[in-house]
Amino acid sequence: MLILNHEDPRPLYVQIYAQIRERVLSGKLLAEARLPSARDLAAELGVSRNTVESAYQELLAEGYIHTRTRSGYFVSTIGHEVPPAPRRRTTTPASAPRTRYAFDFHPAGLDPSSFPASVWRKYYLEHLRLDQPLLAQYGDPQGDPALRASLRDYLERSRGVVCGIEQLVVCSGLQHSLDTVAQLLWGKCRALATEDPGYPLPREVFANHGYEVVPTPVGPGGLDLAALDSSGCDIAYITPSHQFPLGEVMPIANRLRLIEWSRHGRYIIEDDYDSELRYQGRPIPSLQGLQPGGNVIYTGTFSKILSPALRLSYMVLPVSLLDTYRRRFRFHLPGASLPEQKTLAAFMDNGHLERHLRRMRTIYRKKRQALAAALGRHFGPRAEIIGQEAGLHVVVRLRGEPRGEAERGRLAEASGIRLLPFSITNADNSPADGHLLLGFGAMSPEELDQGVRLLAEICYGQEPRTS
Ligand SMILES: Cc1ncc(COP(=O)(O)O)c(C=O)c1O
Known part of the structure; x- marks a missing residue:
């Protein structure tokens, strides 16, 4: 009932x-x-x-x-x-974060019903059946060679990345890549410049490894290069194809200047996390491809295009770091499950990834349009979307919002809305009163409309209505 x-x-x-x-x-x-x-x-x-x-x-x-x-x-x-819901009720600790929201604006949320489960299962089971002996081994620490070959071809085709499979490392997410890079550069480098506002994880990982971390402002052209020059840093973490969270693309002139900066023992970590999801214009080639022999460490992930739960990602190391990598990681073991890597390789080699991507681009383009339309309908001229039409989130600049970020967040939570505060992207976590960080991947166009309507009521002071 x-x-x-x-x-x-x-x-x-x-x-x-x-x-x-x-x-x-x-x-x-x-x-x-x-x-x-x-x-x-x-x-x-x-x-x-x-x-x-x-x-x-x-x-x-x-x-x-x-x-x-x-x-x-x-x-x-x-x-x-x-899986079927458990019959017995399990108790949830009072402090556990809420897991189900009526409206989920998390910026990393994917469409909940689009994972290509039947194809994935087919290849996964095939490998379990045919490659039984593989289950008795660890696999290549750098990642399955078949997957690395598929990745090399895919990255060259879709992102203009130029590398050999010996430069590719399969990882279990950005955190794994950054941990590896921090260990790899230890002794060579000492300070990391991060984008501010930016993705918080690199700040934390490098600080935990004992590096100095210098938040560096972001402007319309991406990382502020003058500020980088005077920061004294020797590593720069950037998201040049779709700056997180502001959504700007780093122009070619800045990319070339940054590459110039990286000569003489400095390194760029290029995080190309959602570059496949562009809804207008031509794809923006990677910075790594502009100078394949340079000091660019390129990272990418399957978290946006397939599933964040799989924990599958990759990085491309510069040739100049390979000797150090082999020396420092001699006893390291693979970070990603071998059957999942085999499954992904088969998935890619049989053309499913590109097919899936085309489908997801259409789905997400529609969702983004639905979000933009809902913002227009319910916020009107009080809301302005900033950044490019790409990825799974938008940043919205609000005009004359009477509530601050903290109050808005409390009301949203009480109304069943999952809303990440924009301030988590500020290096000092200072409140970002006039900004909303809105993911659109996890909701249907109808839910987006309802969620935005409720948000407008929360932001501009009326009591949220219930239907
Ligand atoms: C800027 C950025 N980089 C990378 C990732 C993905 O990381 P992972 O591969 O660990 O899931 C995200 C996910 O939200 C992100 O926002």
């Missing part, structure tokens, strides 16, 4: 949609089970038939159910990726 909660800020059709979707995913509703007619369910729940129809249309569009002419709606076969 479905239960509608009139205190829940989500519209009734979204509640119906979410409850049926959960039952399909958890296997409580079996494939081919027939759903009640819209009229019967509307009568049972005391809502209008249109409300139920809207929920069914959403489920239909996302493939959870299908129709048969004049017979009604039926549950689709989806191969239950999500």
Whole structure:
């Protein structure tokens, strides 16, 4: 039985949609089970038939159910990726972060139903069946050679990265890459310049390794190069294709100046984290490709285009660091699971990655458009999106917002909205009152509209309405 909660800020059709979707995913509703007619369910729940129809249309569009002419709606076969919910209630510690939000604006949230599970499972099982002996070994510490070969070709094709497979290291996320780089450069370098505002992780990793960390301002052309010159740093961490969080692209003149800066024993860490997701204009080639023999350490990830849960990423080391790498990491073991690496290589070699990417670009372009339209509808001229049409998040500059970041955050949390404060990207964590950091990957266009409506009410002082 479905239960509608009139205190829940989500519209009734979204509640119906979410409850049926959960039952399909958890296997409580079996494939081919027939759903009640819209009229019967509307009568049972005391809502209008249109409300139920809207929920069914959403489920239909996302493939959870299908129709048969004049017979009604039926549950689709989806191969239950999500395990059935445990029967016994488990207690959650009071301090545990909330895991389910009605509206999730996390900037790293992906579309929840687009992981290519059946293809992934096929290759994964194939390797378990055919490559049994591999499970008795650790695998190559630098990453599976077959995957590194696929990566080299892919990076050259899509990002203009030029490297040999001996320069590639498969990692389990940016943190793993940065840990490795910090150990690799220890003794050669001593201070890291990070973008401010910027991704907080590099600051933390390098500080933990004993480096001096110098937050360096970001302008419309990316990292402020004059400030970098006077910082005394010998490593610069940058996101030149889509600056995190502001979304600017570093112009070619600045890229060339930065490469010039990196000569004489200085290093650039180029984090190309979401470069595949551009929705307008031509792709921006990597900085590494501008000078393949230079001191650029290139990092990329599958967290934005496939799944952050897989923990699969990679980096390309400059040839000049390979001897040190081999010496310092002689006894290190691989950081990523071998069956997952094999699966990814097969996935890439059979053309699935590029196909998946094309599909995801379309999905995310639509979501971004839906977010921009919702901002226009509910905030009007009070909100301005800054940065390029790319990635999975936008930064919004607000005009005349009476609430500060902290109050807005408390109200959002209480209204079931997951909203990361922009201030986590400021090196000193100073409040960023006029800015919103909004991820759009995790929500449907309808949820984006509802979430933005509620946010506008929160930001501009009205009590959030419930539907
Ligand atoms: C700037 C930046 N770099 C890298 C990543 C991805 O890191 P990982 O490969 O560890 O998931 C993210 C994820 O949000 C990011 O925002």
